[in-house]
Amino acid sequence: MSTVPVPDLPETQRAWRVVKRGKPSESLVFQTDVAIPPLSPGEVLVKVQAAALNPVGWKVMSTAPDILARRPITPEHDFAGVVVDANGTEFSAGDEVIGFIPVPLQLKTGQGALTEFTKLPATHLVLKPSNVSAIEACGLPLAGETAFQALVGNGKLQAGQSVFVNGGSSAVGMNAIYIAKALGAKVVTSASSRNEEICRSAGADEFVDYTKKPLHEHFVENPPSPKFDIIFDAVALVDPALYKYSNAYMKPKGVFISTGPWPNLKSWGGSSGVSKLLSLGCEILRPSFLGGVDAKWAMVGVSHEPQDLAKLRDLVAEGKLKVVVDSVYGFEDVLGAYERIMTSRATGKVVVKVDGNL
Ligand SMILES: NC(=O)c1ccc[n+]([C@@H]2O[C@H](COP(=O)([O-])OP(=O)(O)OC[C@H]3O[C@@H](n4cnc5c(N)ncnc54)[C@H](OP(=O)(O)O)[C@@H]3O)[C@@H](O)[C@H]2O)c1
Known part of the structure; x- marks a missing residue:
């Protein structure tokens, strides 16, 4: 943790704003005269150095109606920066911090990460470990x-258990590998072969290339020993197959955890269409005496828990968790950053350098 000189506060700031529903190129406007937000008790003002994108940013931008999404609003949720006004909280001006503005807080305050100065409750900040840069830390x-x-909430992961992380090269999946290994679990993961090395360097014990054969077929033919206690789908699969056939490779009391199936709404019958989503719903509801799956299906819905972010920060400080950066874009090139994350091929975090002097 370290303290740096307190940045000057200008009269107004530059910020990206979501002004209407649509693709990022249609929704986003770069404004140069945005007010510096006034603070309420318990809130801290931070100069943002770097911000990381997440798929929820473009997914909400392109689907949620303007009225529900409270537009205009500043996009994105993750950042690293320097405290400018600690406002009587436990932080001090000049502290280097990591901040999280989850969707409900963003909707309440209009604040986001793609801006030069943002405010948020002190409970949503942790001190940045000194062994990582702001570019890395913002992705945490x-x-x-x-x-x-x-893994810990839905899956109740214990040391010695066996976990399959589907999508080990995704930002969520890589975190899952590091966390499961830090907690003493065995980890099997999937990605395309170009990402095998990065999954293994995160600690994966075994690797499966999902492009060679459907995963459920691979595991039915090569059942893991022991069977999985947890399958964590960090890809947000709509196809029910990995869950449907899991009696062959999951323990009966196992938990299948999804990051939230995301159907392609334009292709009803296609491989990621709404019909697959309905089929997944049927598999989840089908009881085991009618041939349904033994393992429980659960969906994680991230919420900010200060102790969770503090634990993650500590793992980073101890070198047990690394934030892998896929690419870095300038503040004025945010549309390029969105193009990259929307490919679903990023290996780690897509980062925007908000402070050009970084
Ligand atoms: N429910 C929640 O609270 C929550 C929170 C966070 C994220 N999510 C969702 O979780 C998903 C992952 O988010 P993220 O930020 O980690 O995404 P991301 O980093 O953008 O994911 C990109 C990665 O996914 C891999 N991938 C894509 N399709 C795959 C497949 N079929 N099998 C294995 N790997 C595959 C790609 O590897 P290859 O190039 O090798 O294919 C690439 O490395 C998103 O759908 C996101 O919306 C949900």
Whole structure:
């Protein structure tokens, strides 16, 4: 943890704003005269150095109606920066911090991460460990808390258990590998072969290339020993197959945890269409005496828990958790950053350098 000189506070700031529903290129406007937000008790003002994108940003932008999404609003949720006004909280001006503005807080305050100065409750900040840069640190909160809450909250992961992380090269999946290994579990993971090395360097014990054969077929033919206690789908699969056939490779009291199936709403019958979502719903509801799956199906919905972010920060400080950065974009090139994350091929976090002097 370290303290740096307190940045000057300008009259107004530059910020990206979501002004209407649509693709990022249609929704986002770069404004140069946005007011610096006034603080309420318990809130801290932070100069943002770097912000990380998450899929929820573009998904909400492109689907949620303007009235529900309270537009205009500043996008994105994760950042690292420097405290400018600690406002009587436990922080001090000049502290280097990591912050998380989850969706409900963003809707309440209009604040986000793609802005030069943002405010948030002190409970949503932790001190940045000195062994990581702001570019790395900004990618921790949302993906990290999701993986932590899935494995520890939904999955009740114990040392010695066996976990399959579907999508080990995704931001959430990589966090899940690091966290499961730090907690003493065995980890099997999937990605395309180009990402095998990064999954293994995160600690994965075994690797499966999902592009070679459907995963459920792979595991039916090569059942893991022991069977999985937890399957964590960090890809948000709509296809029910990995869950449907899991009696062959999961323990009966296992838990299948999804990050939330995301159907392609334009393709009803396609491989990621709404019909697959209905089929997944049928599999979840079908009782085991009618041939249904023994393991429980659960969905993680990330919420900010201060102790979870503090635990993740500590793992980073101890070198047990690394935030892998896929790519870094300038503050004025945010649309390029959205293009990258929307490919679903990023390996780690897509980061925006908000402070050009970083
Ligand atoms: N419910 C919640 O609270 C919550 C919270 C966070 C995220 N999410 C959701 O979780 C998902 C992951 O988020 P993220 O930020 O981690 O995404 P991300 O980093 O953008 O994911 C990209 C990665 O996913 C991998 N991938 C894509 N399709 C795959 C497949 N079929 N099998 C294995 N790997 C695959 C890609 O690897 P390859 O190039 O090798 O395919 C790439 O490395 C998103 O759908 C997001 O919306 C939900």
